[in-house]
């Protein structure tokens with residue numbers, strides 16, 4: 304699968320997730336393997352072009368993560384074009400425009416999903432961004448603001464006409480936020496309508512779901528968000544399934560190593576407090592469904608040192624293994 308000149312070894316994409324798809328998580332996924340493209344969490348074009356130090360810090364990435372897409376959001380075509388230029392200068396492989404975020408904070412600035420309610424502005428943004436960068440350009444959107452205004456086909460055509468190299472559809476409306484089910488039929492319709500590659504997104508929870516999404520819609524790539532947090536092996540499992548092999552379930556040892564590796568990555572760059580804060584959340588997901596996971600989560604909540612955290616993890620896995 305190709306997006307512009309960028310070749311994806313697998314048609315499998317890590318969805319952008321604010322607060323989740325930071326450099327550490329992207330590296331974890333790349334090292335596990337199977338993922339064809341990783342996405343950074345979305346970046347405000349306002350903050351980026353104002354020179355926000357925090358924003359620029361968030362945008363660090365390494366060669367190991369390639370190919371990497373950086374997603375920007377905003378409502379001003381000129382600022383979006385400048386932000387895209389910055390993304391290109393930084394060396395990202397792909398710049399992605401967010402037209403799907405339903406969060407109020409973003410909608411109030413008329414960005415994210417609000418752009419689906421203003422196709423002329425959406426067009427102006429894609430056009431200006433296209434003019435400002437040579438790297439492949441993608442757009443991620445939803446079905447529409449709500450079911451009455453399901454204009455994803457119009458939006459897809461706009462993106463294509465204005466030179467986007469691919470689009471991704473999260474098959475829910477903005478009003479749905481994350482409720483209900485993603486309507487994959489809409490992904491099929493978009494794929495049927497457009498000539499550029501279409502990534503299908505929404506509610507892929509297992510490798511079998513990914514196979515079903517490819518099958519039902521003919522989409523060019525499958526994009527996965529939430530399931531990858533609980534199961535970062537999912538891309539490797541889907542790649543195995545696509546190669547006709549049985550997907551391997553991660554064992555306890557792999558989970559233990561995963562948590563310690565993620566923590567080690569955090570500690571390389573973050574101070575102790577911040578590393579502990581971040582790893583707590585991920586440990587909750589990585590131990591999801593294991594016996595006594597809740598006891599572990601309670602224990603690590605109060606911990607303030609690296610050594611205590613590592614002890615807690617080692618104790619937990621010893622206990623689960625012995626059970």
Ligand SMILES: Cc1cc2nc3c(=O)[nH]c(=O)nc-3n(C[C@H](O)[C@H](O)[C@H](O)COP(=O)(O)O)c2cc1C
Nearest residue numbers: 318319320321344345401473505506507527528529
């Ligand atoms: C915590 C969280 C943060 C998200 N942040 C973004 C974001 O920054 N940009 C974006 O386009 N979508 C964002 N999304 C939406 C996901 O990219 C994806 O479209 C959605 O979760 C549906 O896919 P899934 O069912 O595989 O999770 C976010 C989703 C979650 C759960």
